[in-house]
Amino acid sequence: MNKTIVFTGGGSAGHVTPNIAIISEMNKDWDIHYIGSKKGIEKELIQRLNIPYFGIHSGKLRRYADKENLIDIFRVMKGCFEARSILKKLKPSLVFSKGGFVSVPVILAAKTLKIPIYIHESDKTPGLANKISQRFATKIFTSFDETKHYFPAHKTFAIGSPIRKEIVNGTADKGRKLLGYTNHLPILTIMGGSLGAKRINEVVRESLNQLTANYQIVHICGKNNLDGTITTNSRYIQFEYVQDELPDILAATDIVITRGGSNAIFEFLALHIPMIIIPLGMHQSRGDQILNAKAFEKKGFSLTLEEDRLNQKSLIDSLNSMNKNRSFYREKMKTSFQGDALQILVNEINNIHI
């Protein structure tokens, strides 16, 4: 008889793509189900895999006072009841959570049903969802070594980032062909996080003439952020979000400008693409991306450009500096040790004691 597993996680792609990586490697002994939010990005990303998807209510977890908090408490409670009834029917051997606020009701429900729970934390410091969930988790896995200290030592394992296998299997020629670019000028890919990055988009577009003088640009700008007025520049191509073509585009990429989302930067590390990280600032986040960026910069994998300092000049200066030292960053990344987090997680799941 097959075993059943329920994955959860969502809100942005960073809480979904690691689940996709694991799901793709699981064998036929498992019946796989997913619980996510009713409208989040996880719904579209998971439904493409033909996996049964259950949408539940969930509330945004805020660290500040807001009248919406009260309503969200009720949404989370509703989500708990919905998740509990789904889990009761499915009777999974394991719930695997990649965090994001939708995961909290699922974990609370799993705990009341005594279902084992594994969670994975991608960022250097834990997100609120995983902070709440950690006490209910059977095992906790982290991408960064440094994150171990935020969780109980006896059940926490620093294993790295589970990266989708296809990400590292792209072909540069295919990528250039798809983009209509050549190998005469370097390709600069700008990826502002899975939901886009308004300020980065603005500065990139203001700097377009300078950028396209020396680079062929791929701008992944996020949903509803395309600029239809830029039509005549043959060295500029924009996408809202890239799915199947991403591996080939990354294989053709020489430098990347990115937000500090953990999954993205670990993917660039695995591909040895020199990166300029522009982390989301303190006024818009808990500062996790700043810490991710600092950790990468310290290891010589990247350059950091703080968003407060971001303007045309600082962007071009950082790019020139990165371009000059590209081989230094590439060598640092090549010689760094990254374990096979994906295989470790698949083994852990397969070995779950029923």
Ligand SMILES: CC(=O)N[C@H]1[C@@H](OP(=O)(O)OP(=O)(O)OC[C@H]2O[C@@H](n3ccc(=O)[nH]c3=O)[C@H](O)[C@@H]2O)O[C@H](CO)[C@@H](O)[C@@H]1O
């Ligand atoms: C605004 C926000 O809250 N951001 C958080 C979110 O970022 P975000 O959702 O942007 O997550 P990451 O950068 O970690 O990962 C994005 C994932 O989406 C994929 N991708 C992205 C764009 C695209 O066009 N196609 C595509 O496939 C990337 O390859 C990667 O696998 O989760 C991260 C991991 O917890 C955190 O570090 C970020 O702080």
